[in-house]
Amino acid sequence: MSRLVALPLSVLMLLNFVLSANGGNDPTRVRTGMVVSQSDIASQVGVEVMQEGGNAVDAAVATALAMAVTHPTAGNIGGGGFLIFRPNDGEPTAFDFREKAPAAAHPEMWLNEKGEYDYQRHHESHKAVGVPGTVAGLHLAWKTHGKLPWKRLVEPAVRLAADGFVVGDGLERSLKEQIDRFEKYPASLAQFTKDGKPYLAGDLLKQPDLARTLERIRDQGPAGFYEGETAELLVKDMEANGGLITLEDMKSYTAQQRTPLRGTYRGYDVIGMCPPSSGGVGVIEMLNILEGYDVRAAGAGSAANLHRMAEAMRRSFADRAQYLGDPDFNPEMPVARLISKEHAAELRKTIDESAASISTPESFEWAYESDETTHFSVVDGDRNAVSMTYTLEYAYGSAITVPGAGFILNNEMGDFNAAPGMTTTGGLIGTKPNLALPKKRMLSSMSPTIVVKDGELFMVTGSPGGRTIINTVLQTILNVVDHEMNAQEAVDAGRIHHQWLPSRIQYENQGFSPDTLAILRGLGHELYPIDKQGSAEVIVVNAKTGQLEGGVDRRRPDGGAAGY
Template sequence: MVVSQSDIASDVGFQIIKNGGNAMDAAIATAFALAVTHPTAGNIGGGGFIVYRPTSGAAVSYDFREAAPNGSSPEMWLKDGKYDYDLHHNSHRSVGVPGTVAGLYMAWKEQGSKPWKELVMPAVVLARDGFEVSHGLARSLERMLPSFKKYPATLAQFSKNGQPYQAGETLKQADLARSLLRIAEQGPAGFYEGETALLIEQDMKANGGLITREDLKAYQAKKRDVIKGSYRGYDIIGMAPPSSGGVALVEMLNLLEGYDLKTNGYGSAKNQHLITEAMRRAFADRAQHLGDPDFVSDMPIARLTSKEYATNLRKTINPAKASKSTPTSFTWPAESLETTHLSVVDAQRNAVSLTYTLEYAYGSRIVAPGTGFILNNEMGDFNAGPGLTNERGQIGTKPNLAVPGKRMLSSMAPTIIAKDGQLFMVTGSPGGKTIINTVLTTVLNVIDFGMNAQEAVDSGRMHHQWLPDTLTVERFGFSADTIKLLKAMGHNVVEGGNQGAAEVIILNAKENLLEGGVDRRPADGGAAGK
């Protein structure tokens, strides 16, 4: 089974499995297809993470997070001594060195079985010959046209001479097809060297960006250890830093393991309060401690993911009253929250959980002329500047300040769960800092409340990230009574729109069946399986 945010891409990946490929082959083919059919977040100009659990052998992960160009510095987002949001998030300087191609290639080289070119060519064909624009994509592209107008190559690629595509029309992307063909034929060298690298460098030089051909050629994907934890007898396998997803998820599950969530009842104010307090503490620890392990050597990961730490931290949670987050303290007085994700499982029960991103929807919105793909604005995930933590949610802690070659801290949380040595669940989601909490929700829904894959994906979601001190809940996701009780406990509750787009696979071992849960919040998602 393959589950992703594009039914076209899911079909591409599943066809690879039908043709004899394994889960990693399918994941790679799906990811390249998403770069064509889901330009919001599918990409070759961004980066991400893979967690892989083979049927036999140890689980591994692959880190292809973007890296800071050589010209980066901790103060690079300050203009005349003041923080500049647009420079940080909406400029050529916000583009990190892309990692997707290198990461997919490393994972294929170690775990794939089909020829590399065979996995990339379906995406080449989709870009060259085009595909039918769905209603969801047509709405998305039309909404983005004002932003695209700032970048002529982007506007040319995703509009018809400045006019929006209509549903049912064919979107062809000739430049993207040529970029993908170079990757298919040359591997990473077809992206990080030669024509593509030159085109990126030229656009950077012309617009004040920092990425050079030397930065691109120097980029390397990395194999990382996985984060391991347990929850009510289930084994949790997550992504290690520079993703904070695995650490934060295990920390939150450890905290919640001390409560009887099932008896409290799904969606109850009591449960939502406890879950919020777990989120609040994990995100505070994330801000204080986590960053790129190649630059931050003293991350207390073993302590943060330990049961003992959770037992002590749980004592600071008042079961009837909200804590208060403050930018001046990481301690808690004891008292008596666009990216895309895909999940793959093959017939042998090898499993892949892959999350990759451009940061914002459509990333920086920048297409370097001639390349055909959108570049990320992932440098925006570095902290604003030394000491700039404030109550509005701006963070200035040291571990995640920009430094040449450093990878920015991520909230991506590709996760695999096993039970008694067998695969049980594959989950993940897009959504910026909300990713971790969306993934947490899917895990709790299945393990504590017995939901199937689709029910777990459809259920309401909430998000708290320490700062700002706000509990955001999906509109209509929880009862009015629950929200009223949460406010009475002292939570600053704000109703918002949809959160994330989880893609879940559950293995029903008793019947040897795979359940797929496709998130229907955004359009166009799909599962393909047999």
Template sequence: MLRLTALPLSLFMLFNAACVAWGGNAPTRVRTAMVVSQSEIASQVGADVMQAGGNAIDAAVATAFAMAVTHPSAGNIGGGGFLVFRPADGEPTAFDFREQAPAAAHPLMWLNEKGEYDYERHHESHQAVGVPGTVAGLHMAWKTAGTLPWKSLVEPAVRLAADGFVVGDGLERSLKEQIPRFEQYPASLAQFTKAGEPYLAGEILKQPELAKTLERIRDQGPAGFYEGETARLLVHAMEANGGLITLADMKAYQAKRRTPLIGSYRGYEVIGMPPPSSGGVGVIEMLNILEGFDLRAAGFGSAANLHRMSEAMRRSFADRAHYLGDPDFNPEMPVASLISKEHAAELRKTIDATQASISTPESFVWPYESVETTHFSVVDADRNAVSLTYTLEYAYGSAIVVPGGGFLLNNEMGDFNAAPGMTTAGGLIGTKPNLALPQKRMLSSMSPTILAKDGELFMVTGSPGGRTIINTVLQTVLNVVDHQMNAQEAVDAGRIHHQWLPSRIQYEGQEFSPDTLAILRKMGHALYPISKQGAAEVIIVNAKTGQLEGGVDRRRPDGGAVGY
């Protein structure tokens, strides 16, 4: 969408309506099958798998392993994530491969010897590394619903790592920015630079140690990662640097199959990820609140809608902090209540149409995560669909490459709450459900989401972006359902974010009218501009033409929608 920021509110709304009427930015359109991801190379790998007879799960597995090579800032085998699968026939299912705390974890582990919170220990140390889940999760999904041989799905990633691939403009800039972090770890510097000099676009990046690790995974399955040589290399790195993960922690890790959350919005079925992801709860709860407003009539980007959306976000994120965590450690979470229409109706009553609410760590005026993740969406010829989001937490995770293993480690332990009771206006949360404990999964904002209409697949969406993920995914749904945008328009449209604390609306600085922002300030909203939020990757099934429409988020380069 074009960017105009000096229009009066009425003209700005007319401009946005015209963009929709004219077709705006055209999506990628194909007839049969499609993968949309932050790595065009990996999207091609997934599309090739489907052309070779594989289904959406096969393509997702191959795409994910390829992204561990071509999109190292978030694609991974040293991290974890979530996958929502909607088969063309049968019930949807979800796969939880979130990282897990090692056996030595405890709620006070982020406090120093003086009892003060230690940010570096929490986010930038070997202690911040959780037991990785990606390999186990991809294998579980493949074993459940895959059709092609496992080895054939991992092999493209092996070849990309061993033979190398062409560095794109986005990866060049990304790697260059990370050199100061890589300099702390010799294996990281060796893998992602040329003896300390940055790779340039057009050059070939080879990762031979990663190729060897991927070969073990290809030939041995999860045992090639959680046991044997790879596990020993990882644990040796832990032992040498004060990390907590042991061989026993590695061997004990298991992915989990979970029942997706099902909601509805204006006649569409909404399928989301249950805890320990907060994404499904958050997206469905906010949609339920917003269903009571006529968003289309108010128009995209209007002050009325931005106010309503931010108030729904504020309330949902407060619920997230108070109630959600790993379900295996919090069996009494009121998930059904949180996603109910009744709960949304009560929250909606507390929204003042003209005034912003106030949120503080101590009180509410209504009754009662890093931005570097990656997402991709897959639809196959039979209309099986996969929405998969996985991450290392920060860009390049901990920035620690396992010496001899060639893969980056996450810093996902940073998603556990800081310490009991440590909730601050700046955004630290200290509520009980998400405190660190042995073998506990940390709460996540990842929100892989699928929509259906009248029993037919309609939309696959998701995004990276830490805590902004939930709100980015929400807005892709609103853009399509309420504002009738196509897939690319829905991805391109400006975004906002509110997460309860800090109490402010974060917004993409060039995407909204100054008049609109002035109205929001008069309502009492604090505003915080940013350059970009998220990187949604969307597929829509056009019911009239039968085509697949792909929307690629150009906020981050090197992505691509590939299909046939």
């Protein structure tokens, strides 16, 4: 069951919300509106917004800000992400609030004085922090499509931070794992430990500095974050620790409204995120390749389908590395060709159904991209839908809490390539489209996705997981469309991942039979077991009953599907 927060938040007193707590494969079912996220508390906050007359965008804003308090692993105001909104009676739109590089950024900024690559500088320093985009993006989405007052949407997060909420099992484990990182930064240690000792499940976590920052955002909008006291506190910390973000970098940040990508799969319309996310390109390109096979007949989890998926993933990730980056800096990206049926047909011809392809280091390599992102899905009573994924990059981002402001900073600059031409077997890449430049947005794998059937909303999906995001989202769609799984079954099913190099299939070690794995090895695939991949949060509209079905990913605790 849900944990109640220790404050008089009316959403927690509702009797007519539904919270996912089943242990089987039945989805949460409701008739009107639903939020599915990695924070059961935040899901409830979003539902109350809809019950008060707010739409899916209003609920998404409130949910995201609440997660900045209750899910500090990835929920944030110090990071960035993407939001796709599909109104029931209009064209879908996308909001890009990916972080930007500071004005002082340059392609060689990750090299030390000897010209050698410095991992710590790239991923674990104040220089690794990009200009945050979440507040600007949420406000732009609300200003464009929201209904309720901005202050109403921010207020639940303010109260959760000021009055506290009860720590759950998942957050307890997560905070314990980060204590060594927090110890480097006094403000982080003070905020996320009790005098240096970890919070335990059942403890009340209050964040007064974060509450005051959220109050400024509530009362002043984006100016309460990008200007004035909050911006000054952030820049003061940058100046004291060799960071690059200036007051002008903060003030000049803008989120951007973009046109999402459109594809089709077996009669379904697929709406995905455009660059600087690679997610929409990847999902649509792989679906196009797989459309040429009888996926349903081969069966869910079969070796034949896993082989085909791995080969489609391998080819899509090669395209990703070669072509994709920030569209404002790479205007000639061949996106239309990459998501075309013709391109998929050509790639399909290169797949041998009796043998794995060979990936070599001379082709493409990818730098590390963290698993710690978060996704949530929202559908309101009018069947408006939001799919939103946002992140700090690593778990707790840089682990740097802004002193006096109470929020964690991202380390998204680590998603830029290491240096021009620096491609190594160890995982570095130096291709031009994703090198650091002033005000450039770094390439992402976030893949918020909406699926439509015959003009009606059908599915909202997405996941965290670094580059595995694209493949996790792909598999949730295949599970529902081809294998006719319900939302929870689609989320629970075993997952695989292939990203060209390293040349192997990563698979969940409890998700597939030994016989299936043996067949894949016989085809020439190297296999690499992992415990879990991603955390998909899915809503499916049941066309027969009209109900919303919520699938909560139980690979990570503390999540919930709330609805009414």
